[in-house]
Amino acid sequence: MNPTNLCTFNLHGFNQGKLFLNKLCNNNDIICVQEHWLVDTECEKIVNCNEDFIVVTSPAKKGVAVNGMSVGRPYGGVATLVHRKYAQCLRTLVTCGRYIIIQIDDVILCLSAICTLY
Numbered sequence: 001m002n003p004t005n006l007c008t009f010n011l012h013g014f015n016q017g018k019l020f021l022n023k024l025c026n027n028n029d030i031i032c033v034q035e036h037w038l039v040d041t042e043c044e045k046i047v048n049c050n051e052d053f054i055v056v057t058s059p060a061k062k063g064v065a066v067n068g069m070s071v072g073r074p075y076g077g078v079a080t081l082v083h084r085k086y087a088q089c090l091r092t093l094v095t096c097g098r099y100i101i102i103q104i105d106d107v108i109l110c111l112s113a114i115c116t117l118y
Contacts, residue, residue, distance in 0.1 A: 008032040013073075014045055025050040029083045032100075036060065036077040046079050053081040056102060058095045 005028040011017030014036045024031050031053075036046055040059040047055045060077030080100045082090055094101040 004029055006030040006032070008034070010034045011036050013037045014042075018045075018049060022050060025053060025081065029086065030104075031081040033079045033081070034077075035075075036079055037074045038077050039074050043079075046081075050081070052084055054084055054087055054090060056080045056082070056092050056095060056100050058097055058100060061097070 007024055007028045007030075009017065009021060009024060009031060011021065011033050012035055017033075017036075021031070021033065033046070036057070037060045038045055038057075039062055043057050043059050046057055049055070057079035058077065060074035062074050076098065078098060078100055080102055082102065082104070086104050089105045091103040092100070093103055
């Protein structure tokens, strides 16, 4: 079963992009998102954003540490949303700070949600 629709979306923060992300879920099988800005304790927000999708996510990096405290907003954070109809053949190969690699069936390898910071 091959995915038919794939898209990528830079959220510029989950709160800012979540409404459009839900619209993308209506028309796509796989959605690769960048810059969700959710730290590990907040990733459930994107995991629970649409019940029809399985979400593989890598959290954002916390802001710069100054005197032992995190200062500024988190940056980065990537996720891949895959429609549940592919649950039987979905395999997560790598989740790493700036990218996620998934496999669907034995044929399709999807390098997804690459986030590069300048």
